[in-house]
Amino acid sequence: MKLEINGRPVLASPGDTIYSAAKKAGIAIPGLCSSDDLAPFGSCRLCLCEVEGQSGLPASCTTPVREGMVVHTESERLNRLRRNIVELYLSEQPAGDRAPESLQWLAKSLGLRQVRYPQPSHRQDVVDRSNPFFTFDNAACISCARCVRACDEIQGTHALTMLHRGFASRPVAGAASLTGEEAAGFASSNCVSCGACVKECPTGALMEKTVAEQGPPERTVRTTCAYCGVGCAFDAGVGDGTVVNMVPADDGPSNQGHACMKGRFGWTYNYAPDRLRVPLLRQGNQWVEMSWPDALDRIAHEWVRLRDTYGPDALATISSSRGTNEENYLFGKFMRCVVGSNHIDNCARVCHSATVTGMMDTIGASAATNSIQDLDLAKLVLVVGANPTESHPVVGARIKQAVRRGAALIVIDPRRTELARLADLHLQLHPGTNVALLNGLGHILIQEGLIDQDYVRDRTQGFEEWVKVVESCTPETTSKVTGVPAHLIAEAARRYATSGGSMAVHGLGMTEHRWGSHGVMALVNLALATGNIGKPGTGINPLRGQNNVQGASDVGCLPTFFAGYQPFDNPELAAAHLAITGRPLPTTRGMKTPDMWDAAIAGTLKSLWIIGYDVAQTDPNLKKVHAALKSLEFLIVQDLFLSETAKLAHLVIPGASFLEKDGTFTNLERRIQRIRKAVEPPAGVLPDWQVVCEVSARMGYPMWYGHPSAIMDEIAQLAPMFAGVSYDRLEAPEGLQWPVPSKEHPGTSLMHEHSFPKGKAQFVAVDYLPPGESPTETYPLVLITGRILQHYNCGAQTRRTGIMQVVDTDVLEIHARDAAQLDLHDGEIVRLVSARGEARLPVMVSDRVQPGELFTSFHFPHTDLNVLLSSSADESSKCPEYKVSTVRIEKVLPAGTPATPMRVMLIT
Amino acid sequence: MSTATRLYLSNDTSARAAGAGVLADAWSEHPEVQLIRISSRGAFFLEPMVERDSPAGRVAWFNVTAQDLPLILSGTDGTPVRSIPFLAQQTRFTFANFGETEPLALDEYQARGGLSGLETALRIGPDAIIEELRVSQLRGRGGAAFPVWNKWKVAQQARADDKYVVANADEGDAGTYCDRMILEGDPFRLLEGMLICARAIGAGRGYVYCRQEYPAAAKTLRAAIQKADEAELLELDGEPFPIEVVEGAGSYVCGEETALLESLEGKRGVVRARPPYPAQSGLYGRPTIVSNVLTFASIPNILSRGGAWHAALGTKQSRGTMALQLGGRVKHPGLVEVPFGLSLHQVLEQFGGGMAPGSRFKAVQVGGPLGSLFPASQMDIPICYDAFAKAGAVLGHGGIVVYDHETDMVDLARHFMAFTADESCGKCTPCRIGSVRGREILERIQSGSGTIEDLALLHDLGDTMKVASLCALGGRAPYPVLTAIEHFPAEFRSKLRT
């Protein structure tokens, strides 16, 4: 579409407004209330323009472009109006320099010298500091409602509103202002501190506390969030050698300018006083500080000794899904080339290993088939066993946006999560019954002729076997097993099949089960039967957990595959490996993490090197894990903090955080993105990749890399799916989505468009089998464990930030009926008892759980939660059954004991 | 057989406020009286007015008190309704039933030609309905005077799973009451208009957004909807077409169509930027026709008599009749339905009967609180959209308020700005801050501390508000103020600090 702005020809697309078209063409129109990320609003009226042939002065930010339009955005008349508007703004602001900079700048550029309104009424002087991370100063606000709209349109939390009307209208959080508690708005609201409002605010009325205290940043460094698998792009603001703020980047491909509490504000652990700064060696009950050279020597010494005495099987590494691709690759290389085994794993094991098995056996590739941006195209989103508004908040917000746009939403979850509340259909099944439910949906598809026959014929095999299995899964039987009403099962199946583009996302509610892989297969079967794979806005999309859990597996931190999921027995790979590394590729499969515990207890495993993974808190059946760790002769733990695992180590090595090193992460949509060093690590601290290089050299195999980019070049040489990846290409803000088979290949946002890796996809018929445990009289309740928004996994990082002011404990969520039966009240401490052990934590009545079921998180070590869990795991993947344990509740203190004060915020 | 005399007494809110309620109470015990509560003829200066049948048509008694009953029953001193000049000189189409029928008598409505427009609409189908409206040249009566057919066409062509018809019964302009009269006095006409619209655009649900200040109107309309439903009228193509009455909560700007839609959704009644227009994306984002009550009420006649009939009335740009509502210090306040084209002067003299006793003319305001003021010298302006537009004024919803010699123009100007400041939704800067600044300036002038610069500033502010405001509340607010200064400069200057 062609138009003319200020005499210049400008190209625009149909969705553009004059404002956005001008902006793209480099023509700046003054404006305070519009934003690329928000719907047109038109409140400040600074962006008025003249359109030839049209009377009046339309606001350019709300006027759509038309072919051939002739627009003027600058004229004496417009200038005068803008000056008058800025004058009005300034008239309600505090005098002088206290007025927001953006207004002062506008005043200056428009030639406004003096405000002609004498002693007028001005804004109410209200400051709300109740959010831990930012403040709101009403005096500096211009009531443009960008914050409110950000909260509604971007984040979908609706924590903000404009209050009152007319001159008095101003933004507030929650409803506290109505009762005069003006300064407590944010704390009283459902604000999730995503920071979207702060970013949108054009005046600084909303401002990060760190910026207020330390001043605005001097420079920014583009990097990627190191918490969850969404992989939000950030600009780290740096001033005086320290990080001042983290602002999500508009051109971030997976986040498009959005973020969540953890990435936006939860980075201050970087400056926690108890960050590890020097290597620590255990001497009896004491830690003694060690110099770096001594520590590295010590590792090399112990591992050479143990390898030479007991053979390579005495050593193993668990690498960190929190670390970079390059680091993970190097740890794998170290094990294979220096130790000579495949005894390496990462915490994908406890997380989405069942997804890997389930998708490999059906589709032949184990990563998300589609991209996050496909949520904009999906007609229906099916969320199975995932809680994205807490675990992947930016994806969660995007799903809420899709719903706002009119997409249908179906949630399969035993809990009433935020998305479940918003959903068209919530199938509230009993934990551990995914296979039954998904087969039940399949039954309807066949009964009602909702199968995509062409797709099934052309692109799949094994359909008939699947039909045979689901035939018996009538709504009635399914309902009996799952607890989901039959009509909901039928309705969900119909909608999924007929939406015109159904996108499935799944999480640990799928995988962390006795039959997790089967659950994934049952889901894939539905997608295949309805033709919902290989098209935009569809697919099977595991919401991979940690920032680089996808990448750690991709680059070969697995006992079963080399980088790029290549089998060890591939002769071409073996030759290439030998040529490039100078060492043969060991061909025997290594130990998976649980095998390592067994080997340690059996005494065959002598040393473990654990990098950034707090197994002593987060693995299941903790008594066993602790026993295993204690049986080791030499435990090396490399971490940012003295984690529960580090406390058991013989040698602790400090790590450099993601803000302190270069590298890449691969997010949940297979997108490889750069992290960049923004600040220096604490004096002397080496990033994990340099540590392994140093140790390797000391063990006689020097690995010299000038920069992580060289490591990536080596990965590209050895793994065909990364063949086209290089750091110069990763400079582009959008990174690269694998597979990238060549330098010319643009990367793959949509997989399996024309064929599957194995040609045709395979239906794998699976029968429902019950979870490892069912309620008994002694253990009558089913405990589900999982995440809350505010804290992250072992909590080592989030517990060292202002997030503690929002949530400072795990709580046991219990349904009101059960609570009444057990006479339990909010805040009372209870003992949770399972066949394995017991944990203590406060209870909270919650309508997120059903009667007979409990939920809690595992973010606080003193809860000791994972002691309760068994070693039951998915048969093929060894993914632990974190989601189903049977327990009973015992009161710890007599009734009437006052509840412990606690900070808790349940997302509903 | 009853020997009681049938007396007709209006049940209209204003008639009751003028005393009809007291009469009804006083006479309820009289067996010789059979009181029929009808709609009001709109000659409010005569209310309470009591009528009875006579061989030569209805005969009326004016400004009746309870003690007048014997007189009326004896039939003395009544005036034939037909000979009341205020009524006789009008051209009543939309208000033809007023004073004649019982508001909720569907059979009477039908007997007087009601529902024949709907019948035609059902017969001829959407395209032909819209064509008839195009030919009629009917423009919206709510204020913006946009061609009705045009809006309907957009909504008709929009593709959506749902469409809505919304009657704007917010009637916020002070000085206007014709919507209220229709809601209370001839509700089936509104419903018929809405059904025709629904038929034309393919809507599945209707709403009437009624201002909270009109409890009787909402009640009558709800009763009418129920009657219509019982008569199986609320059905189109075999599908139900439910109509719901929703009451506002005292916000003037909720009469603005987009703010109205926000309010109808239960949210803050804040104005939305356009485009998209409601006809494209309105209630819950679906195509929605928002039209004024009077607009809907004008439509049945157009369908039954034909668009050409309507186009033959009025002036070149303003076809049909206009319901003018006289108020303020005029001698004969009331409703006047006449074809467009009479001059303001003619209307005030011929119908208004000049000034109220003891009052001398000072200014007249047309088009509600946002309408311009006219001094005596500008009284020959014709009642017509174009002539008003040319004069920088608006006809608005047809309210005409006359101010007398006692009016303090500075205080009146302050009153206008204060109104805007009170009613501003607060979304856009020129109105949110500007209306308060404007009020402050006028307060300064009123208190004697204003300067000549203040007047200049007021002009500059007014210009900014006029062109830069998002909606017509802020955009029109300066007009009454600036026309007051323009026509009565001395009153303002004399108050300035020198």
Add this chain to the structure above:
Amino acid sequence: MHEQVKSILAKVRSEPSNILKALLALQEQLGHVPTEAVPDIAHALGVTTAQVAGVLSYYPDLRLTAPGRHLIRVCMGESCYANGCGRLLRELQDRLRVDVGETAAGGKFTLDTMSCAGNCAVSPTVMIDRDLHGRLLPSQLDTLLERYK
């Protein structure tokens, strides 16, 4: 309060939820919308407290505090202005010794203003509860107020 609010709201619950309608229904029953009830209202409607606060603070008719037994509203519209509503309002303020928006001692009357009651042809207008009184002269106020107990 909890239960009462819930039961009132249960009757007006709609899909999608309509905050204004719910608040008006509450006010109809309780005379005002108590701010303490905001969390309950939000919960019952499935919206946030901010959303309720935004609507509640927007509309002039929604009251956060209980009004007197009778609500007197003086029309401030232009026709009433021309016919002397200013004088009526001042008289009422003097007689009841209250300002606009306040409740007179004893809790009998709350004084408020309104914009046009659509009674312009019979103005000035005073609305008491749901009754309109037109062509009102200041001298008639005493007898009028006496009719309300």
